[in-house]
Amino acid sequence: MALLEVKDLQVRVDEREILHGLSLTVNEGEIHAIMGPNGSGKSTLSHVIAGKPGYEVTGGEILFKGDDLLEMAPDERAAKGVFLAFQYPVEIPGVVTMNFLRTAYNAQRKARGETELMAPEFLKKVREVAKRLSIPQDMLKRGVNVGFSGGEKKRNEILQMALFEPSLCILDEMDSGLDIDALRIAADGVNALRAPDRAIVVITHYQRLLNYIVPDVVHVMSKGRVVKSGGKELALELEASGYAQFDDAA
Amino acid sequence: MNVVLAKSETRQAVSDVFASVRDRLPGAGKAAETRTQAFEAFERAGLPHRRLEDWKYTDLRALMREVLPLAAVPDANALNRAEAALAALPEVDGSRLVLVDGAFAPALSKLAGLEAGVHVQTLREALKDGRNAELLSNGTEPGAMIALNAAMATDGALVTVADGKALTKPIHIVHVATRASAASYTRSFLKIGKAARATLLESFVAADGAKSYQVNDAVSISVGDDAHLQHVRLMADSADATNITTVIFTIGAKVRLTTFNMTSGGGLSRYQGHLTFAGEGAEVNANGVNLLNGRQHADTTLFLDHAVPHCMSREVFRSVLDDRAHSVFQGRIIVRPDAQKTDAKMMTRALLLSDEAEADNKPELEIFADDVTCGHGATTGALDESLLFYLRARGLSEKEAQALLIQAFVGEAIETIASDDLREVAIATAQRWLEVRG
Ligand SMILES: Nc1ncnc2c1ncn2[C@@H]1O[C@H](COP(=O)(O)OP(=O)(O)O)[C@@H](O)[C@H]1O
Ligand SMILES: [Mg+2]
DSSP: OEEEEEEEEEEEETTEEEEEEEEEEEETTOEEEEEOOTTSSHHHHHHHHHTOTTOEEEEEEEEETTEEGGGSOHHHHHHHTEEEEOSSOOOEEEEEHHHHHHHHHHHHHHHTTOOOOOHHHHHHHHHHHHHHTTOOGGGGGSEETTTOOHHHHHHHHHHHHHHHOOSEEEEESTTTTOOHHHHHHHHHHHHTTOOTTOEEEEEESOSGGGGTSOOSEEEEEETTEEEEEEOTHHHHHHHHHOSHHHHTTO | OOHHHHTOHHHHHHHHHHHHHGGGSSOOHHHHHHHHHHHHHHHHHOSOOTTSGGGTTOOHHHHTOOOOOBOOOOOHHHHHHHHHHHHTSOOOOSEEEEEETTEEOGGGOBOTTOOTTEEEEEHHHHTGGGTTGGGGOOTTOOOHHHHHHHHHOOBOEEEEEOTTOBOSSOEEEEEEEOOBSOEEEEEEEEEEOTTOEEEEEEEEEEOTTOBSOEEEEEEEEEEOTTOEEEEEEEEEOOTTOEEEEEEEEEEOTTOEEEEEEEEOOOSEEEEEEEEEEOSTTOEEEEEEEEEEOTTOEEEEEEEEEEOSSSOEEEEEEEEEEOTTOEEEEEEEEEEOTTOTTOEEEEEEEEEESSTTOEEEEEEEEEEOOSSOEEEEEEEEEOOOHHHHHHHHHTTOOHHHHHHHHHHHHHHHHHTTOOOHHHHHHHHHHHHHHHHHHO
8 A cells, every 4th residue: 555645746945946746655564765966855855744844835745644644733744653764853952852752652642542651661662672772771861862973863763763663764864974883773773663564765865875774666866856766776776877867857 | 209109099099008907917116116117118119110220121100000908817718718729739748837818827837847946936926016126127128119018017937947957848838819909918037047958938829719919028038157048939829910029138158049939920020039148158049930921021130249259159040931921030240349259140041932922131240359250141032943843743742842842941940959849849830831821
């Protein structure tokens, strides 16, 4: 079943069109990679899917599990199973990570009409996942992302993804700022989330990440459109010949 | 003198009020004379107005307009409602003194468990037979509102902690209002002996049925050499009430004082603190939080007098303002010529949740010594959109996301309360405000 259908999406920021009719279909159980040079609109697409304010959708539609995603508030999208691991996770001083995780987790459960999880139970769950991702326990006591290294911020995103168990995971430049060991831990965390009822969309402009998270489908984005889609071999092709060949197509 | 003001209706009404209640006010002889003098001082000045530099943002002539008649002595019905209001307060383990509409309420107080070394008396007892008239004098401290307080005070708590006593539990003074369109005046004294340790919590709450009332409270706190005091005040009067409170601190050498005020109630309020460093090596944290909405107006005016060398002061203020609320922070620091090595810093931040809310900040540093570290800073702004979006993308509703960021914002000031119990009470009060906000 199609989990996500983006149809002919046109998006403007400050009167300037950034996405010019982008289409993309992601099915349950699949891993997709979206590749493209800097400025091609990858983060814009991910933000519009997550519901970030400041983007004007001037055409097209986004369906998630058949529902109109653009009609939903960002928190509604999260509760329905949309998760974006941000390229630049923000720092939130004064909001303790553990408290934030529990508030978010229970807010999503409440929105779905599920019972909220009590603190000790939740604590245990968080500790387990954190350990698997090599996240030190004391990080959970600090302000969200405050004083975290780039790699720690990314791992904190994957920790949340693992806790919330979304059906659509979008990872925006998960590999930026990670050394090879950190990349491997993060990729293992993502691979552990592969499931028949879940789709993962990995946004990157390097092929390197795709050695660790092997995609079923690769899309090439250029200048606000998907200009080519194919199997995982497309990523290798790009690695060899670069993005320039697609510029004319866009 | 301005004849028009002298004859204004407001002032006429006040002298009527004073004349009609004189018989009810404790203290004969010298005490009664002191009241008359205090009232005359108030009459000469009248309600403070915006042409007084110190009151420019909080014009009581325009905002308060009148002085209401004195609240009736609480009857059984009033005490029952007060009891219900007390039951709704967060639990605090310790002794409790309750003043209902300005009258000590022994049945609602918990004084049986007072720790050794603590002595408590009511103002009414202390003034009996005209004794202790000095309790009604305001010393060199000017101000019409504290003069009015001296003239009208019906009761209060006199608490002393003996030298060297380290109390393990907080002393809680609760002011409960039960009446509509009436005023209460209370005057309390806290004396912390040398090297003693104590914690004082003050709460202001409204009982069911309390409406459009006025509170005028004066507190005098003296802290002996080497003593430590934590003082937390939570003002949650009803949103149509007026609360004018003056606190005078005098602190000795090497004192550690944390004083924290949270204003979440009151339609019109002024919390004015006057702190004098009387001994070297003292450290003071004077912090506060305003949580305001509707048309609430809350003024915090603090005056720190660094009169001696080697003292430190830190002021951290946070205001959260919704709707058309108005918050005022005036922080004045004076460093006297002798007060070398003074280290004084003041930081105010206001968070505006609405375009119509307003925050005024007036820092004043008067430095007469040359070897000092002093500074102040202020910011005003809205919630950060990118943080809000991050939280919403993780499933928090708009209100939940705002609440979490507001808690973090005020947390920086609340965190300074060292007592776990009192910090929890302050956090609970802030959370309740956020929940009511919806
Ligand atoms: N908030 C914004 N305001 C103005 N222009 C923007 C904004 N966000 C992105 N853009 C522009 O949109 C284009 C696509 O950006 P982005 O989606 O971040 O690309 P990518 O993630 O592929 O590097 C770029 O030209 C960028 O400058
Ligand atoms: Mg990007």
